[in-house]
Amino acid sequence: MPEVLNDEDIKLLKRVVLRFADSPNVDPDVAEKTVEILLHGEAIDEEIAAEINADPRDVRKVLYRLNENAIATFRKEIRDEYQYPVYSWKLNLKDALRKYIDERRRDLEEVEKMLSNDLNHPVFHCGNEECPRLTFEEAMECEFRCPNCGEMLHEVDVSKERAHLKRVAEEIKTEIEMLERLREKLG
Ligand SMILES: [Zn+2]
Numbered sequence: 001m002p003e004v005l006n007d008e009d010i011k012l013l014k015r016v017v018l019r020f021a022d023s024p025n026v027d028p029d030v031a032e033k034t035v036e037i038l039l040h041g042e043a044i045d046e047e048i049a050a051e052i053n054a055d056p057r058d059v060r061k062v063l064y065r066l067n068e069n070a071i072a073t074f075r076k077e078i079r080d081e082y083q084y085p086v087y088s089w090k091l092n093l094k095d096a097l098r099k100y101i102d103e104r105r106r107d108l109e110e111v112e113k114m115l116s117n118d119l120n121h122p123v124f125h126c127g128n129e130e131c132p133r134l135t136f137e138e139a140m141e142c143e144f145r146c147p148n149c150g151e152m153l154h155e156v157d158v159s160k161e162r163a164h165l166k167r168v169a170e171e172i173k174t175e176i177e178m179l180e181r182l183r184e185k186l187g
Contacts, residue, residue, distance in 0.1 A: 004185050010039055012182060016100045017091060020069040021062050030058045031065075035091075038072070042090040044079075063089050071096045097183045101176060108172045115165050119158050126151035 005013075014035055021031040033052035037043050045063060049056035066072035074087045124139035125131065126146035134142075134153065144153045 005182075009182055009185065012178065013039060013093060013096070016096050016179070017066070017071060017093070019100060019103075020071045020096060021065050023061075023065045026061050026065050027054075027058050030054045031062045034059050034062045038089060038091045042088050044077075044086045044088050045074075046086065048089075066091070069099070071099075094183070094186055097179060097186065101179050101183070104172055104176050104179070108169060108176070111165050111169045111172065115162065115169065119162050119165065123156040123158055124153040125156045126153050 014032070017035045017039070018028075018031060021035065030052070033054065034048055037048050037051060045059050046056050048054075049059040052059075063072055063074070067074070070092065072089055072091050074089045076085045077088050078085055122136045124134045124136065124144070126149055128146070128149050128151065131146050131148040131151075133156065134147075139153045142153075145151070146153055
């Protein structure tokens with residue numbers, strides 16, 4: 001762990017790594033504690049389990065999940081204090097950051113696409129949740145009757161949705177900037 005990293009950086013890195021530990025068979029509490037330890041350096045799975053007072057099998061589930069996502073790697077070690085080979089684990093923080101930034105860029109693209117396509121034209125809807133939204137052309141084609149339920153179609157006020165998505169886009173941009181700065185710090 002480079003010394004230039006501050007508490008905020010560590011917190012952010014923890015969130016990034018935990019994103020890749022997410023799985024229905026992973027205990028989130030064990031995942032958080034395991035990642036906290038690994039953020040401070042390489043560690044043996046059994047020692048992590050002992051330190052956080054968890055079942056070693058639960059710790060391994062976290063580690064395997066991270067390994068599947070190429071965020072954690074292990075090496076076999078022979079240590080005097082153990083009668084059998086042990087596995088020492090470490091995090092690939094740069095890979096975790098790169099993957100996470102890519103993910104957030106895709107999220108941003110999606111939001112921007114919604115803003116420039118779907119929400120940039122009049123939208124028509126009948127008001128029933130289960131029915132689709134239509135463009136002006138589509139609405140005209142079916143004479144402003146919902147093709148699904150037959151109710152009248154009305155133009156939807158999308159100004160709030162647009163405002164919300166614009167905020168989301170700004171938040172993601174700010175997050176990506178923070179992540180990029182962190183990536184530079186990691187070297
Ligand atoms: Zn309808």
